Every structure is written in structure tokens, then in C-alpha cells.
Amino acid sequence: MKSGKFWAWVVFLLGAAYFFIPLIATIEFSLRMRRGVYSFDAYKVVLGDSQFQATFLFSVVVAIFTILLGVLIVVPTAYWIRLRLPQLRPIVEFITLLPLVIPAIVIVFGYIRMYGSNSPLPFLGSNLGANALLVIGYAALALPYMYRAVDTGLRTIDVRTLTEAAQILGAGWGTIVARVILPNVLIAVLSGAFLTFAIVIGEFTMASLLNRPAFGPYLQNLVANRAYEPAALSIIAFVITWGCMSLIQILSRFAPKSANRPN
Amino acid sequence: MRLPTQWLGVTPFFIFALMFLILPTLYLMLGAFQNDAGEFTFANIVALFSANIVAAYWISIKVSLASSLIGAFAGLAIAIAIVRGGLPNWIRSATLTFSGVASNFAGVPLAFAFIATLGRLGLVTVLLNTLVGLNIYAHGFNLLSFWGLTITYVYFQIPLMVVIIVPAIDGLKKEWGEAAATLGATQAQYWRIVVIPVLWPSFLGTVILLFANAFGAIATAYALTGSSLNIVPILLYAQIRGDVLHNAHLGYAIAFGMIFITGLANIFYIWFRTRSERWLK
Numbered sequence: 001m002k003s004g005k006f007w008a009w010v011v012f013l014l015g016a017a018y019f020f021i022p023l024i025a026t027i028e029f030s031l032r033m034r035r036g037v038y039s040f041d042a043y044k045v046v047l048g049d050s051q052f053q054a055t056f057l058f059s060v061v062v063a064i065f066t067i068l069l070g071v072l073i074v075v076p077t078a079y080w081i082r083l084r085l086p087q088l089r090p091i092v093e094f095i096t097l098l099p100l101v102i103p104a105i106v107i108v109f110g111y112i113r114m115y116g117s118n119s120p121l122p123f124l125g126s127n128l129g130a131n132a133l134l135v136i137g138y139a140a141l142a143l144p145y146m147y148r149a150v151d152t153g154l155r156t157i158d159v160r161t162l163t164e165a166a167q168i169l170g171a172g173w174g175t176i177v178a179r180v181i182l183p184n185v186l187i188a189v190l191s192g193a194f195l196t197f198a199i200v201i202g203e204f205t206m207a208s209l210l211n212r213p214a215f216g217p218y219l220q221n222l223v224a225n226r227a228y229e230p231a232a233l234s235i236i237a238f239v240i241t242w243g244c245m246s247l248i249q250i251l252s253r254f255a256p257k258s259a260n261r262p263n
Numbered sequence: 264m265r266l267p268t269q270w271l272g273v274t275p276f277f278i279f280a281l282m283f284l285i286l287p288t289l290y291l292m293l294g295a296f297q298n299d300a301g302e303f304t305f306a307n308i309v310a311l312f313s314a315n316i317v318a319a320y321w322i323s324i325k326v327s328l329a330s331s332l333i334g335a336f337a338g339l340a341i342a343i344a345i346v347r348g349g350l351p352n353w354i355r356s357a358t359l360t361f362s363g364v365a366s367n368f369a370g371v372p373l374a375f376a377f378i379a380t381l382g383r384l385g386l387v388t389v390l391l392n393t394l395v396g397l398n399i400y401a402h403g404f405n406l407l408s409f410w411g412l413t414i415t416y417v418y419f420q421i422p423l424m425v426v427i428i429v430p431a432i433d434g435l436k437k438e439w440g441e442a443a444a445t446l447g448a449t450q451a452q453y454w455r456i457v458v459i460p461v462l463w464p465s466f467l468g469t470v471i472l473l474f475a476n477a478f479g480a481i482a483t484a485y486a487l488t489g490s491s492l493n494i495v496p497i498l499l500y501a502q503i504r505g506d507v508l509h510n511a512h513l514g515y516a517i518a519f520g521m522i523f524i525t526g527l528a529n530i531f532y533i534w535f536r537t538r539s540e541r542w543l544k
């Protein structure tokens with residue numbers, strides 16, 4: 001077993017080197033903007049750039065709407081499947097996995113052809129419509145993660161008893177979903193939400209092909225034209241992803257582990 | 264009428280899926296088999312087999328295959344090291360958290376990280392040159408190439424493998440190891456006869472998932488190579504932007520080809536998954 005431990009260390013350290021050297025290189029590069037000394041100039045330039053602020057804000061807003069739309073679609077569906085239509089589960093699960101099969105570029109290509117300005121549903125005829133279509137597209141991309149997170153959350157609560165108790169107290173379906181089920185799976189929903197945020201914030205393909213002023217295309221443009229600023233932005237993007245994942249980890253500690261009577 | 268109220272609860276989901284996932288995809292699928300006049304034809308599919316499109320598919324398949332295989336084996340090694348290697352506990356949880364981050368760290372920032380590392384003026388390139396006198400670019404290495412793209416993709420492939428395979432390794436029951444030891448099996452026999460056959464389906468399934476993951480990716484490659492490396496997603500991107508192939512229906516056919524390949528991969532994935540679930544509960 002001694003040699004086993006030795007090899008485990010070797011593998012781990014090799015892996016760590018592969019993963020950390022690019023990060024170190026990027027940090028080092030991002031600090032080199034001022035000749036001869038390390039400085040945070042690149043970060044200052046980037047954060048002060050009005051285009052950065054505008055595109056980043058745009059992407060944050062899009063991410064928030066994506067999360068809201070995702071919750072609105074996924075929570076009632078997953079709840080209803082557990083409660084009343086378990087026979088539909090395989091079909092719904094299959095559909096939620098489709099975005100892993102159909103590449104994002106193909107989905108957005110379909111949107112462009114189906115919802116162009118001359119179509120019966122001209123999403124792309126106006127700015128607002130195009131923004132809405134971007135949110136919809138992102139919600140579709142995030143569907144596998146959101147559904148899985150919410151369904152896992154529902155598994156840990158006793159859906160049937162909670163529903164019956166709420167019904168006895170006179171609650172309607174809307175009240176049950178919004179005020180009984182949702183608060184109980186909030187932690188699962190939030191971890192799905194942060195994952196969605198991490199995916200949406202720097203997404204390039206859909207935003208670029210729908211001509212939206214988002215963070216991803218801005219970043220792409222910067223890489224082509226600048227030297228040090230993209231390095232600073234890459235580090236910022238990494239920190240944001242790291243933040244989202246850490247929040248998911250922290251949240252998962254608060255999640256209930258099992259129901260009294262799992263259904 | 265009981266049925267309608269039952270189904271009302273899932274109607275928004277199905278409308279969403281139909282309008283924004285299934286119909287747009289079907290639209291392209293059907294378009295792939297039509298000409299400009301809307302008549303049925305195989306001409307677009309046949310046109311896929313022209314030299315530059317076949318070359319694009321081929322390099323995409325090669326990059327996806329290489330990055331998924333390297334990512335899978337390296338990820339498996341790391342997963343075994345942190346679960347079974349007797350490393351301190353914090354390494355396991357730190358590695359898992361980091362894997363969650365790195366598997367979602369793709370696109371432009373990832374491309375730039377590798378430009379800063381292995382580009383012509385990258386940290387590693389320069390260090391190798393000044394410390395060891397090894398100029399990797401003089402030896403034919405180029406970040407904007409098959410190997411450059413593969414090494415970059417591996418950065419999100421390995422962590423994805425780790426995230427998926429660690430639970431599978433955790434699922435190996437302690438009793439199996441004890442039973443094997445009782446029957447006099449050596450450590451090597453235990454791995455060869457018990458562990459590998461049990462892990463094999465989830466391993467293969469994950470390889471396929473990684474393949475599809477790399478095959479559809481565009482942002483990383485686009486940021487890294489611009490349009491100098493002609494992979495399928497970049498070809499399709501250029502086609503959507505400006506009809507570079509001068510044939511709208513050929514664009515649909517390329518999309519059809521992409522779904523055909525990722526779809527085929529996923530059918531295998533589901534098949535392997537159901538096989539592995541029999542053992543790993």
C-alpha cells in the first residue's frame with residue numbers, strides 16, 4: 001500500500017500542476033500591463049471601461065431572468081410529475097436532457113430561422129423580443145441542471161403529505177407550489193440557480209448569434225484586440241465561477257438529507 | 264373529465280420544450296432534406312461529403328475523441344488517487360470543489376489562460392526556452408492546432424470526469440474488497456476482476472458524454488484559433504453569420520450532422536448508464 005500512496009501523490013501533483021499553471025500564467029500576465037513592474041493596471045482599465053460595465057450588467061440581468069424563467073417552468077413540472085404523473089417521468093427527463101444532445105449553436109440556429117422578423121412569431125423583430133429569446137435560449141440550456149437540482153430537492157421532502165396538509169387548510173394549487181413546495185426546495189433551487197448563473201454569465205454562442213450586447217461577445221472581441229485586459233477578465237471570470245460553485249457547496253450543507261417517507 | 268386538469272400542470276413545460284427545443288431543431292432537420300423550392304432531396308446530405316466539410320467533421324471528431332479519452336483516463340486516475348489513494352481528506356473535498364469550478368470554466372477565459380501559458384509568449388513557452396533552452400514552437404508545437412485545442416479542452420474534460428466518476432468509485436462496496444481478500448485475491452486481481460468490470464460501463468458512458476461535450480463546444484476554439492482551425496461548430500457559426508457556403512440548406516445539413524453524431528453518442532451513453540446502474544446503487 002506504501003507505493004499506492006506514493007503514486008496517488010504523483011497523480012495528484014501532476015493534475016494540480018496542469019490545472020494551476022495556466023491560472024498562474026494568466027494572473028502573472030494580467031499584472032504586466034505597466035512596463036517593468038507588476039501592477040493592477042489591467043484590472044483598473046477593465047473595470048473602468050464603460051463597455052465592460054454595460055455588457056456585464058446586461059448579462060447579470062439576463063442571468064436573473066433566466067433563473068426566474070427556469071424556476072417557473074421546472075418547479076411546477078417536477079412537482080406535478082412527482083405528485084400526479086409519475087408515468088410521464090421518463091419523457092420529461094428525456095426532454096430535459098435534450099440540451100446536452102443538441103449543441104447550443106444548433107438550438108440558436110433554429111431560433112434564428114423560426115423566429116426571424118418575417119415569421120409569425122417575430123421575436124427577432126425587436127430588441128425586447130431578441131432579449132426575451134436569449135433568456136428563453138439560456139433557460140433551455142440550463143434545463144438539465146435546473147431540473148436535476150429541483151428533482152433532487154423534491155426527493156428529500158414528502159411531497160404528498162405536504163400537499164394534502166395544505167389542501168386541508170384550504171390552499172389552492174398556486175399557493176401550494178409557491179408557499180409550500182418552493183420554500184421547501186429553495187436550497188436545491190438556489191444551487192440550480194447559481195449553476196445557471198455560472199453558465200449564462202460568459203456564454204458566447206447564443207449571445208453572439210442573436211447580436212446581444214452581452215459579456216461573452218465583449219470578452220471575445222477584447223481577446224482579439226487587446227493584450228493584458230483579457231487576462232484580467234479571465235481571472236475575474238474564474239473568480240465568478242468559483243464564487244458560484246462555492247455558494248452551491250455551502251448551500252448543500254443546509255439541504256435536508258432525506259424525507260421521513262420518500263415517495 | 265379528469266384527464267385535462269391532470270395534464271394542465273405539465274402543459275407550460277411541454278409548450279416550452281416544443282417551441283424552444285423540439286420545433287426549432289425539427290425545423291433544421293427537415294430543412295436538411297429540402298431544396299430551396301421546399302421539395303424533398305438528399306442533395307444537402309450528399310453535399311456534406313465535400314472535401315472541406317468532411318475535413319471539418321474529421322478534425323472535430325479527432326479533437327473531441329482525443330480530449331475525451333485523455334480527459335477520461337487522467338480524470339479516472341485523479342479520482343482513484345483522491346478516493347482510494349490514502350491522501351488527506353481535505354485534498355478530496357478541495358479537488359471536488361475545484362472540479363466543479365473547472366468543468367464550468369470554458370469559453371473565452373479558458374482560451375486566454377492557455378494563450379498566456381502555451382502561446383508564443385506564454386509563461387511556460389518562455390520558461391522552457393530560457394531555462395532549458397527548449398523552444399517548443401521551433402519543434403512544431405502550435406497552440407492553434409489539433410494538439411493545442413486538445414490540451415485546452417482537457418482542462419474542462421478532466422474535472423467533468425472526476426465529478427461524474429467519483430460517486431461511482433464511492434459506490435464500490437467495501438464488502439467486495441473484503442470478499443475478494445477472503446477468497447485470497449491479490450490487490451491486482453481485485454482490481455482486474457472486480458473493480459474494472461464494475462466501473463467499466465460508467466467509465467465508457469462518461470467518455471461518450473465528454474465526447475459530446477467537446478463536439479458542440481465553440482467559444483473556446485473560436486477564441487483560441489479565430490477561424491484558422493476549421494472545426495464543425497466554427498464552420499456552422501460562419502455559415503449562420505454570413506452564409507459562407509452560399510447554400511442555406513447546406514447549413515441545415517451541417518446542423519443535422521452535428522445532432523446525428525451527438526445523438527448517436529448519447530444513445531450509447533444511456534445504454535452504458537443503464538448497465539452500470541445495475542451494480543452501483
